[in-house]
Amino acid sequence: MTTHENRLCRLIVREHFGPIVEKVANVLIRRGRMPVGPIANFTALKPRQVRECLFVLIQHNLAVYAESQEKSRIVTYYEINRTELLHRVLIPKVLHSSQEWFERDGALITESLLTHGKLTITDCVADVLKTSGVAPGKTTTQRTQSLTKAFTRMVKEKCLIAVRPSDSLTAADKDMAEEKRETDKMTLPPTAAELASIRKVLGAQKQAEQNATIVGLKRRLDTMDDGYGEKRPRLLTDGDLVIVEEVETDVYFKVNFDRFIIRWRNVQIANLYEARLNPTAKTIMQTIMNLAEERMINCKEEHSSPVSIMLLLNSLPKDTNLIDTLEFDPSDLGPNNTKPKIHECLDRYIQILEDDLMKILKKDAGRSGQYIINLKSASQILKKNLIQGIVSARFGAPYVRIMNMLADKGKLEEKQISRFSMMPVKDVREKLTTLCTFGVLNLQEVPKTKERTPSRTYYLWEVILPRAADTLTDRLYHTMGNLRQRRFVERSKRAVLLNKCERTDVKADDSLLNAAEKKELETLNGVLEMLEIQELRIAEMVITLRDF
CATH class of the missing domain: 1.10.10.10 (Winged helix-like DNA-binding domain superfamily/Winged helix DNA-binding domain)
Incomplete structure (x- = not known):
């Protein structure tokens, strides 16, 4: 590290x-x-x-x-656990997303879990009731039911996950223990091929367990009072039993940062098509991502689960306008100028998305009428766009042109880059050196002879996206550390004022602060807010470069 x-x-x-x-x-x-x-x-x-x-x-x-x-x-x-520690810079964004997806109750539950680390549903609801109280016009029972419902929904959508005793062990130790358990069954030491096969099987089993059930969530029959003091199962109008899901009270839960990151990535992938096509294309892609999200485990998966056209058509928002956002050839409309039906328009949209140059949406080879998202290609596009934006803001458009040229054509020499970019060799050499120092480009030496003299050596420039992403991530870590250090310095400069503000009498009566102290406190809050906003923006860049 x-x-x-x-x-x-x-x-x-x-x-x-x-x-x-x-x-x-x-x-x-x-x-x-x-x-x-x-x-x-x-x-x-x-x-x-x-x-x-x-x-x-x-x-x-x-x-x-x-x-x-x-x-x-x-x-x-x-x-x-470095991964979990670095995720804590995303706490403001996680709280905002919880407020957006699960309303105020979800944000309060997330804040309580982030404050205490891990809690059961009973302890979490009690803590939220203690800190936020009960809204006017509602009883404590109604408030408890509302929080329990929000907690259950967050568990079902995997924004909260159960904490098991094995989670306190390192992932490497758990993998080695499982491998040892399998190799102990063999009479001879395993070969490299057998060991690779064992690891592949264990990885598939682990993924199947994660997709099979949600730990800490149980299903039961809903009951109702029959009027004689006894409970009986509740029935629907067609006679079916009502099954409800509830969270187990003896299981501890924590915030699942990976699920939030997956949703943020899915939103960014859908936004690519809004800028490239129109808002309707974004809605279609967002619906596909939402349908496939349930089986997503992390952001390193290459493909999503398949989604059928019929399921997509039934899941689209009702206000989605598929007909009026397409242009039709008059010869295809017929003599009565009749526009196609909704499912035909959806098929045409899917064909447009499939033929797009980004090649993110494609047909599932093994299943007819179903489509999958190429998550690996989409993540590469998001990383490339972010790196281009950073280079453009730092150095300018000519540097981005050189970087895109090398990304498209592969390894090139200075003279080739100068000819393709129509810039003098002197300027090209300066820009290549700047980009290489910044960490975006890499230089490969190919000697013609064994002596490796500079005059008889080819110098090829190239863009290696993973290496560039790692280099920029380290630079962003440096910037985030500076911003966080600046916050400590700003607080230490006004330590006397902050200590005075923490006094109980000052909290009860702010008139004990004079005008100069109030102005200084307002200035401090403004500086800290600006630094936190900048750090959160950089943290969003780090998510794209590191986790996508």
Whole structure:
């Protein structure tokens, strides 16, 4: 991991949990996994304090552990969960999305879980009732039912996931334990091919388990009072039983950042077609993504699950205008100028989306009338567009032209780039050097002879998108660390004023602050808000480059 990433992780822990927990996290970030004893030696803290800090990190899903048999004793090693820690910069965006998707109750539930790390549904509802209270005109029972309904919906849509005891172990340790369990069944040591086959089977089983059921959600028959003090199953008008889903009260849940990132990516993919075609194309793509989202696990999948035309037609919003947003040839309308039906217009839209140069939507080869989304190509397009925007804002359009040329044609020499871009060789050399220093381009040396002299060597320039994304991600980590450090500096400059504002008498009566202090406090809030907005914008760029 890079220095900038380590620094950002350390600053996140300091802001969210304080300087003592930061010491423990900093040792684990810099030195890797280790037991409590060495952590106490490196931090100069007491073992009891180290255990309390580790408890806080484990409670918030930021630390994992692994037990190892060493001679006659079992030693527990602790390690920082970097992925979960870096996701905490997205908390403002997660809260906003929860408010948008699940209304105010969803935002309050998400805030409670992010504050406490993991909670059961009973504890979460009680905490929300304690902090937000009951709205006028509603009883506590009605408020509890509303929060329970919102919590259940978030679990069904996988925005909240159950926390199992195995989640406190590292993913590598769990994979190695499963591999060892399979290899122990074999009489001879496995070959490389057999080991690869075992890993493939275990990966398929893991994916099937994630798609099979939702942990912590159970189904039961809905009951009603029969008038004699007994409960009986509720029936629909056609005689079918009513089955309801409810969350188990003894299961702990946490916020699933991966599900939020998947939804944000799906929205960005749909927005590509709004800029390229029209809003109706965006609506169609967004509906396809919503139908396929249930079986999505993470953003690294190459394809979505197939979606049929009939299911898509029935799932489109009612206000979708498919007919008036298409242009028809008069010869196709007939003598009565009759426009095609809705399903024919949808077929034409699907054909347009399939023939688009981005090649994101395509037919499923094994199933007739069903389509899938090429998520890998869509993610590559989103990354490429973001990198182009950064290069254009930093250096200008000529640099973007050179980058696009190399991305389309592959490896080229300076003279070839100069000829294709119609720019002097001197200017091209300067721009290539700038882009290479920035981390967007790579230089490949191909010697003609064994001596490798510069005069007898080809110098080929190319764009490697994953490497460029990693380089820009590290630069963005550096910028985010600077913004977060600036917030600490701004607060430290006004520490006396902030301490005064924390007093109970000042909170009760703000007239105890004079005009100069109020103005200074307003200035501080404005600066902090601006820094937080800038950091959130950069965090959105990091999501695209790192997670998509």
